[in-house]
Amino acid sequence: MPAITYELIKQDPATGARAGIIHTPHGSFPTPIFMPVGTQASVKGVSPEELHDMGAGIILSNTYHLFLRPGSDLVREAGGLHKFMNWDGAILTDSGGFQVFSLGDLRKITEEGVTFRSHIDGSKKFLSPEVSMKVQMDLGSDIVMAFDECIPYPADYDYAKASTARTTRWAQRCKEVMTSPHQGLFGIVQGGMYKDLRTRSVNELVEMDFPGYAVGGLSVGEPKELMYEMLDHTVEQLPKDKPRYLMGVGTPDCLVEGVMHGIDMFDCVFPTRVARNGTAMTWNGRLVMKNAEFTSDFRPLEEGCDCYACRNFSRAYIRHLVRANEIFGLRLLSLHNLRFLQRFMHEMRQSIIEERFGEFRRNFLDNYNYGAK
Ligand SMILES: CC(C)(C)OC(=O)NCc1c[nH]c2nc(N)[nH]c(=O)c12
Numbered sequence: 001m002p003a004i005t006y007e008l009i010k011q012d013p014a015t016g017a018r019a020g021i022i023h024t025p026h027g028s029f030p031t032p033i034f035m036p037v038g039t040q041a042s043v044k045g046v047s048p049e050e051l052h053d054m055g056a057g058i059i060l061s062n063t064y065h066l067f068l069r070p071g072s073d074l075v076r077e078a079g080g081l082h083k084f085m086n087w088d089g090a091i092l093t094d095s096g097g098f099q100v101f102s103l104g105d106l107r108k109i110t111e112e113g114v115t116f117r118s119h120i121d122g123s124k125k126f127l128s129p130e131v132s133m134k135v136q137m138d139l140g141s142d143i144v145m146a147f148d149e150c151i152p153y154p155a156d157y158d159y160a161k162a163s164t165a166r167t168t169r170w171a172q173r174c175k176e177v178m179t180s181p182h183q184g185l186f187g188i189v190q191g192g193m194y195k196d197l198r199t200r201s202v203n204e205l206v207e208m209d210f211p212g213y214a215v216g217g218l219s220v221g222e223p224k225e226l227m228y229e230m231l232d233h234t235v236e237q238l239p240k241d242k243p244r245y246l247m248g249v250g251t252p253d254c255l256v257e258g259v260m261h262g263i264d265m266f267d268c269v270f271p272t273r274v275a276r277n278g279t280a281m282t283w284n285g286r287l288v289m290k291n292a293e294f295t296s297d298f299r300p301l302e303e304g305c306d307c308y309a310c311r312n313f314s315r316a317y318i319r320h321l322v323r324a325n326e327i328f329g330l331r332l333l334s335l336h337n338l339r340f341l342q343r344f345m346h347e348m349r350q351s352i353i354e355e356r357f358g359e360f361r362r363n364f365l366d367n368y369n370y371g372a373k
């Protein structure tokens, strides 16, 4: 019995949208789903108990960061990441490839792997498919991501072709050493913004028969229309009986479009990052809490929200905390934004089950003012 299995509950008849359940060794969760990001083994400012209370079924953590600090040997000694951070839900760990390119002081990429300087202390480090798999086995995450290269945007065809071919060879090397029966290894489709390379990447990864597939290398600065075009092209070629995960996405409008194209899983630092910048997410767009308009506004952040912040505090109080640089203000906004996304995905899933996803999508997009990115 594979560690990770997908159960289709309802396919929308008119679009790629679908509702399902993903089963893991640390519990099952409904899809479509948004995964709170806990990069360094903590969803910033939020406790595991609060994550459970808001309905989070799976969180994301990062190989790159935990490899550099505190090191995966310590986490293994603690009994794995679930024990170390006291989270008994599911955990997905990203493989480190992407983070090396966006955080480390990149030294060089070879067939073997990537040599770079740690962004923490500048020491020389090496990550490869084998090292990434060893770290993720130490961490004991339920879903392990293959070690890939996230192709920057824009990238010329020859570079994208060579990089994608290497990502496929790296995926094969990951599969060979990922031997834990309690962990599921997902392949990551690359290919840049080239449809033929995306198709080749899909075909080569599906050939290896992974329990799930991620679409990588999108939301890397390309226009949204191009992202959706590549997504549409890529997802329709992926197996229907396996989860699809769009990495690094995203804002509510991108979540709706991703679901429409058949994506089941999403992750993004957005909700907690904008919270730390003093912004609340609502059905109609964002509230910049420092704004004077909230000075004497004693309503909750969002009418009808059942989160701890909305049940106990007003916009005026949260505005005061944000302006006074009180940490509690940022915590309240993180709790609200994460709960908002859980509610958002739940409503979207219900609309698919009740065959009114098209109406949900139109209604949401009509009311959502994109606001400043
Ligand atoms: C710029 C942001 C982070 C929004 O999106 C992306 O970069 N999107 C791509 C992405 C995010 N995380 C990944 N992990 C891995 N292994 N590979 C990837 O391509 C990605």
Ligand SMILES: [Zn+2]
Binding pocket: 301, 302, 305, 306, 307, 308, 309, 310, 311, 335, 336, 337, 339
């Ligand atoms: Zn709320």
